[in-house]
Amino acid sequence: MEFSEQLPIVVQALNQGFLQTLKLFFVTLLGAIPLGLIISFGSMSRFRPLSYLTKIVVWIIRGTPLMIQLLIIYFMPGLMGNNIWGGGESGRFLAASVAFVFNYACYFSEIYRGGIQGVPKGQEEAGLVLGMTKSQIFFKITLLQMIKRIVPPMSNEIITLVKDTSLARIIALQEVIWAGQSFMKGNQGIAGVIWPLFFTAVYYLIFNGILTVLLGRLEKKLEYFR
Amino acid sequence: MKRKLLSVVLCAGLVVSVMAGCGSKSGGDSEAASDMDYVKEKGTLVVGITNFEPMDYKDENGEWIGFDADLAKEFADSLGVEAEFVEIDWDNKILELEGQTVDCIWNGMTLTPEVTSAMECTDSYLANAQVVVVPADVADQYQDEESLADLNFAAEAGSAGEAELEARELNVTPVTAQADALMEVAAGTSDAAVIDLLMAAAMIGEGTSYADLTYTVSLNSEEYGVGFRKGSDLTAELNDFFAKAYEDGTIQELAEKYGVHDMLVK
Numbered sequence: 001m002e003f004s005e006q007l008p009i010v011v012q013a014l015n016q017g018f019l020q021t022l023k024l025f026f027v028t029l030l031g032a033i034p035l036g037l038i039i040s041f042g043s044m045s046r047f048r049p050l051s052y053l054t055k056i057v058v059w060i061i062r063g064t065p066l067m068i069q070l071l072i073i074y075f076m077p078g079l080m081g082n083n084i085w086g087g088g089e090s091g092r093f094l095a096a097s098v099a100f101v102f103n104y105a106c107y108f109s110e111i112y113r114g115g116i117q118g119v120p121k122g123q124e125e126a127g128l129v130l131g132m133t134k135s136q137i138f139f140k141i142t143l144l145q146m147i148k149r150i151v152p153p154m155s156n157e158i159i160t161l162v163k164d165t166s167l168a169r170i171i172a173l174q175e176v177i178w179a180g181q182s183f184m185k186g187n188q189g190i191a192g193v194i195w196p197l198f199f200t201a202v203y204y205l206i207f208n209g210i211l212t213v214l215l216g217r218l219e220k221k222l223e224y225f226r
Numbered sequence: 227m228k229r230k231l232l233s234v235v236l237c238a239g240l241v242v243s244v245m246a247g248c249g250s251k252s253g254g255d256s257e258a259a260s261d262m263d264y265v266k267e268k269g270t271l272v273v274g275i276t277n278f279e280p281m282d283y284k285d286e287n288g289e290w291i292g293f294d295a296d297l298a299k300e301f302a303d304s305l306g307v308e309a310e311f312v313e314i315d316w317d318n319k320i321l322e323l324e325g326q327t328v329d330c331i332w333n334g335m336t337l338t339p340e341v342t343s344a345m346e347c348t349d350s351y352l353a354n355a356q357v358v359v360v361p362a363d364v365a366d367q368y369q370d371e372e373s374l375a376d377l378n379f380a381a382e383a384g385s386a387g388e389a390e391l392e393a394r395e396l397n398v399t400p401v402t403a404q405a406d407a408l409m410e411v412a413a414g415t416s417d418a419a420v421i422d423l424l425m426a427a428a429m430i431g432e433g434t435s436y437a438d439l440t441y442t443v444s445l446n447s448e449e450y451g452v453g454f455r456k457g458s459d460l461t462a463e464l465n466d467f468f469a470k471a472y473e474d475g476t477i478q479e480l481a482e483k484y485g486v487h488d489m490l491v492k
Contacts, residue, residue, distance in 0.1 A: 186428055
């Protein structure tokens with residue numbers, strides 16, 4: 001088959017795969033951004049058992065490879081006699097989402113903690129002098145200053161997340177690299193063709209380019225809080 | 227005080243939501259008496275496959291077809307259930323089976339000792355071979371086993387090809403897939419690859435990225451079977467089904483259709 005005949009078939013398959021990549025990316029962000037905040041509260045809690053427990057969980061999640069976590073989360077329930085994910089592709093996506101949300105929430109929580117603790121103590125004291133409650137101080141004083149501080153490290157994690165989604169192919173989630181590889185073995189009459197695998201890099205590159213611009217703009221907007 | 231309360235509530239909320247997530251889809255928890263009952267009860271036979279022409283691949287409408295896929299559909303029919311095809315990572319096939327995320331592995335699987343010890347396998351229904359793939363311009367130097375001694379081979383990790391190479395004490399680099407083994411040869415990072423005949427016929431030569439590769443020596447002959455969970459009663463059921471399908475010509479017809487008639491065992 002000529003290259004010009006292959007191109008539309010390959011691009012269509014890669015688009016479909018990249019859609020899965022994007023789905024996993026956005027689900028992870030939507031889940032991990034709030035969950036990370038909850039975990040960071042846990043690790044900063046003055047209630048010792050809670051902060052120790054949270055720190056142990058964060059240690060386990062950050063201390064083991066995401067690939068192992070994916071395998072454990074997807075296969076362990078079934079190996080113990082009750083497959084909670086079902087067999088189909090939706091089950092694989094759900095399991096991958098759970099693993100990614102949890103993993104990234106733990107990384108985010110540490111970034112949040114750094115951001116919150118980096119806001120000078122004087123700010124909180126000023127709030128107290130003005131008679132604000134603890135929650136007013138957090139939402140009206142600390143939170144926005146924290147957001148400004150965490151944008152650069154969060155941008156780093158978000159860009160890494162785009163590429164980390166490719167790890168989900170270990171549980172056969174059919175993301176863009178899976179789609180690229182399928183043409184090496186044979187897919188839709190195209191077999192033994194290598195270039196689609198390398199072509200997937202273009203998708204990541206373009207998407208990360210867009211993200212870099214958007215995150216840069218966000219950082220500029222928050223300059224206000226200097 | 228308020229903050230402590232908040233943290234306790236959030237913690238509890240987290241635990242509850244995780245548990246709810248786990249509990250919501252616990253369909254398979256009733257301990258079925260046998261594997262066949264389990265499959266019949268849920269109404270689907272989930273077949274673990276890889277995209278592997280001509281055994282399992284998609285037609286223009288996205289429907290799974292192929293020699294194995296068509297047979298699997300007929301077998302599911304005979305059980306009164308629906309066949310559902312799921313692409314898996316071949317390295318994880320035993321995990322998929324034992325983890326109940328698939329019910330059988332039916333994808334031109336070679337019956338190696340590893341496979342037969344980890345799965346309840348059917349009798350063989352097709353025969354295959356592992357062949358040596360080399361660049362076409364040097365192919366005439368490698369027409370017999372003795373000539374292979376100095377070559378660096380690439381073969382899929384855990385594949386029958388890798389086992390054959392190791393048994394002959396040849397240099398082998400394990401790679402993740404048969405397709406990767408071919409890429410090694412094309413890129414010159416390995417001198418030769420060992421993949422199975424079925425793949426070699428489909429993936430190299432005219433019209434592929436591997437137009438200048440060819441295959442020469444056969445290292446063995448081997449048998450294809452279908453794997454179920456250890457102790458499954460579906461294995462015997464499928465053996466009966468194969469016997470019947472051979473008798474009434476269904477298998478011969480499918481083999482003709484997908485060009486694998488030379489590989490039939492009977």
